[in-house]
Amino acid sequence: MEIDLGQGRSTDQVRPHNLSMVLRYLHLAGPLSRAALTQRTELSRSTVATLVAELTERGLVVEGPPRSPSGPGRPSPEVRLADDGPVVLAVEVGVDSLAVAIVGLGGDVRSQVRVDRERSPVAAREVVAEVHRIGGPLLDAQPAPLVAIGVSIVGVVRRTDGLVRIAPNLGWRDEPLGELVAEAFGADVPVLVGNDADLGALAEHQRGAGVGLDDFVFLCGEVGVGGGVIMDGRPLRGADGYSGEVGHVAVNPDGRPCRCGSRGCLETEVGEPALLRAAGVDPTRGGREAVDEVLHAAARGDERAVRALREIGGWLGIGVAGIVNIFNPRRVVLGGYFADIFRYVDDQIGGALNSRALPATGASVEVVASRLGAQALLLGAAELAFAPLLADPTLFPGVPTETRRAG
Amino acid sequence: MEIDLGQGRSTDQVRPHNLSMVLRYLHLAGPLSRAALTQRTELSRSTVATLVAELTERGLVVEGPPRSPSGPGRPSPEVRLADDGPVVLAVEVGVDSLAVAIVGLGGDVRSQVRVDRERSPVAAREVVAEVHRIGGPLLDAQPAPLVAIGVSIVGVVRRTDGLVRIAPNLGWRDEPLGELVAEAFGADVPVLVGNDADLGALAEHQRGAGVGLDDFVFLCGEVGVGGGVIMDGRPLRGADGYSGEVGHVAVNPDGRPCRCGSRGCLETEVGEPALLRAAGVDPTRGGREAVDEVLHAAARGDERAVRALREIGGWLGIGVAGIVNIFNPRRVVLGGYFADIFRYVDDQIGGALNSRALPATGASVEVVASRLGAQALLLGAAELAFAPLLADPTLFPGVPTETRRAG
DNA sequence: TAGTTTTGGTTTGCAACAAAACAAACAACG
DNA sequence: CGTTGTTTGTTTTGTTGCAAACCAAAACTA
Numbered sequence: 001m002e003i004d005l006g007q008g009r010s011t012d013q014v015r016p017h018n019l020s021m022v023l024r025y026l027h028l029a030g031p032l033s034r035a036a037l038t039q040r041t042e043l044s045r046s047t048v049a050t051l052v053a054e055l056t057e058r059g060l061v062v063e064g065p066p067r068s069p070s071g072p073g074r075p076s077p078e079v080r081l082a083d084d085g086p087v088v089l090a091v092e093v094g095v096d097s098l099a100v101a102i103v104g105l106g107g108d109v110r111s112q113v114r115v116d117r118e119r120s121p122v123a124a125r126e127v128v129a130e131v132h133r134i135g136g137p138l139l140d141a142q143p144a145p146l147v148a149i150g151v152s153i154v155g156v157v158r159r160t161d162g163l164v165r166i167a168p169n170l171g172w173r174d175e176p177l178g179e180l181v182a183e184a185f186g187a188d189v190p191v192l193v194g195n196d197a198d199l200g201a202l203a204e205h206q207r208g209a210g211v212g213l214d215d216f217v218f219l220c221g222e223v224g225v226g227g228g229v230i231m232d233g234r235p236l237r238g239a240d241g242y243s244g245e246v247g248h249v250a251v252n253p254d255g256r257p258c259r260c261g262s263r264g265c266l267e268t269e270v271g272e273p274a275l276l277r278a279a280g281v282d283p284t285r286g287g288r289e290a291v292d293e294v295l296h297a298a299a300r301g302d303e304r305a306v307r308a309l310r311e312i313g314g315w316l317g318i319g320v321a322g323i324v325n326i327f328n329p330r331r332v333v334l335g336g337y338f339a340d341i342f343r344y345v346d347d348q349i350g351g352a353l354n355s356r357a358l359p360a361t362g363a364s365v366e367v368v369a370s371r372l373g374a375q376a377l378l379l380g381a382a383e384l385a386f387a388p389l390l391a392d393p394t395l396f397p398g399v400p401t402e403t404r405r406a407g
Numbered sequence: 408m409e410i411d412l413g414q415g416r417s418t419d420q421v422r423p424h425n426l427s428m429v430l431r432y433l434h435l436a437g438p439l440s441r442a443a444l445t446q447r448t449e450l451s452r453s454t455v456a457t458l459v460a461e462l463t464e465r466g467l468v469v470e471g472p473p474r475s476p477s478g479p480g481r482p483s484p485e486v487r488l489a490d491d492g493p494v495v496l497a498v499e500v501g502v503d504s505l506a507v508a509i510v511g512l513g514g515d516v517r518s519q520v521r522v523d524r525e526r527s528p529v530a531a532r533e534v535v536a537e538v539h540r541i542g543g544p545l546l547d548a549q550p551a552p553l554v555a556i557g558v559s560i561v562g563v564v565r566r567t568d569g570l571v572r573i574a575p576n577l578g579w580r581d582e583p584l585g586e587l588v589a590e591a592f593g594a595d596v597p598v599l600v601g602n603d604a605d606l607g608a609l610a611e612h613q614r615g616a617g618v619g620l621d622d623f624v625f626l627c628g629e630v631g632v633g634g635g636v637i638m639d640g641r642p643l644r645g646a647d648g649y650s651g652e653v654g655h656v657a658v659n660p661d662g663r664p665c666r667c668g669s670r671g672c673l674e675t676e677v678g679e680p681a682l683l684r685a686a687g688v689d690p691t692r693g694g695r696e697a698v699d700e701v702l703h704a705a706a707r708g709d710e711r712a713v714r715a716l717r718e719i720g721g722w723l724g725i726g727v728a729g730i731v732n733i734f735n736p737r738r739v740v741l742g743g744y745f746a747d748i749f750r751y752v753d754d755q756i757g758g759a760l761n762s763r764a765l766p767a768t769g770a771s772v773e774v775v776a777s778r779l780g781a782q783a784l785l786l787g788a789a790e791l792a793f794a795p796l797l798a799d800p801t802l803f804p805g806v807p808t809e810t811r812r813a814g
Numbered sequence: 815t816a817g818t819t820t821t822g823g824t825t826t827g828c829a830a831c832a833a834a835a836c837a838a839a840c841a842a843c844g
Numbered sequence: 845c846g847t848t849g850t851t852t853g854t855t856t857t858g859t860t861g862c863a864a865a866c867c868a869a870a871a872c873t874a
Contacts, residue, residue: 042414073841243622421860422862454862457862817873
């Protein structure tokens, strides 16, 4: 029961912190003049100069000529992320597809491959082999230094070690996905694994519909329903990293039984199979085309499709209202197939919020569709992989030039 | 859409941070030798010496003789919080009672008064007048400098300004409670208002059943059900501060209608009135005696009381399981009247967790009763009031001795 | 009483940022 | 086309705050 309040701070932790801040501004806001950096960081000009110099020396940023239309006064050189800076490998293991991408700082997707997948259980080793088959060439084809691998997975991931505790749609239990990936790529870089909805939230927070918001929830509709929560500007994790699993919020007392043992969970009522079933499409087909079929039918005015969407929208609204009551987010971002059906269910979600959310909480929330769409998970995986470097840019370049305090 | 990553850090922000850390260690862990402080903070001896010297000069701590049974080596003087250091006024506006206390650093309750209250709507001004009537003498009777007033209220509080948006049990809507209290006491100190469950969580985290845990949920049973959530060591707030309002999680599809417009909410199924009604006690009576009556009856083996407790336990278990799924806490702490009935409902909550919580999440959680009991809310209010001072001890003593950077 | 251990106190050194003074680069204006 | 004003980069100097090293002090141990 030792109380641990963390460590005291010494002067030499100031520098990494400030380096991190400058790098993160460039990472999120894009190229900025040195003058703009001094303004944003509220540091002095001399300090920003030394910080940029150090980042330049480390090969993370470059200073270019000032942007053309400058005002009066001496123009300030533009600082931007180096083209030959570090990259990460982002991997997305989804229900319907596998994707791999090379991503640089600033969310810059250098190359990308996506392949379809059968919607059936597969061994983890097979998936990893396939990932390596399509990802290997990408890695070989690019010269920039790889610093980490980030993996997004449709499943529940333990925070401490990245173990995939359960991934129902893949038929996995307790698969050490990170280790398998590291092994396959023979890479001596860290491999970080995250839940897809958590990573979607991360990506939307930084480059999507959650930019500038400290408190929002990302809701990801697939076969199941995943949730990723950002509170106070930081991902909600929980004791083991399972926080934000909102797929099993109860929405329909008379609903179908759920694999969690309950009945009428959000997941069973608004997962993709529920929509297809309601619309009279074979739910075992699944995938984007099946959903598109329903949407097209609805656009044509097909009665059954419209009714199906309305039904899903109703339950989704109830679920969103519950989530809003619990988390009090500023915004709810709908991703996965929810983004596709959003314009058909928007009104109903609004209605549910009006009738079921607590007045104070419901009034201040906004529901929108994902802005990153299919890219969200890959970008989130990249973000996960870049996180350590962004938190302490002195980790790069990798070869430690001097002894560093353990952390 | 300006991205704000906060400010860069300069060397002179290091000192306040380290002062804060030392003070918080003493605040939470009690008296510590200087040697122990160097160990915990991982700072050098010389730094700790100057930090303690500054805190001593500010009148926050004192150095006393070493504790008697010391080992070999030069004994290290014991540093403890100053007896004549700052105090706060803690106010608790509950359903059944009002309480006021003078609290020093370290959670030291110097004096305290509690009076019963009728369970009926009252004007905010009347409540505040009563608080002043019982709290004024306490303030007059103690010499230490008052630095803030903290108020716990059974209601939903807006974070930005402490406005009480709604307090159903008091019949309040949009009452500027903080302003009223400040006015009544004519005090020129800040008045901070917080939701009771949030403050209970804060108190349990620091001095109760949540000590040392980074992730836990405090569930407070009264007429309604409030929730306070600590995640990653910090209170969950949400966009407006309404986060953690778990009273309206759906637990019973066939339950009674709730004032929120839904039906079978956690609050309607396990609030105090639900227990009394199930046990055949007049629910309008309410209060501790009524609950005690049920508990005594159950202890005697009274069939109806036992069944009532089992019924409540069942719904509470379902609610807890839902909350556990969403937040993945390490522990759930039951406060308010839940603490009193805990030993009767323990098993059922465990059963519900087994059957309804997701395996990974449910396995790592523990449900316990509050350790602070009736003191929790007052201590939480005190903690709220002390928070600014603990975060930056240079705020004390109040008279600014030199210009300080705005922030 | 002498040796060992641990800590407090003091001095010295270093890292990092701020502030001030100066130089450079541009726009606007006459 | 030169002058003036504005803004920024650069260099120098000063300050803050922590660590490390050394010595002295205060206990225990034999």
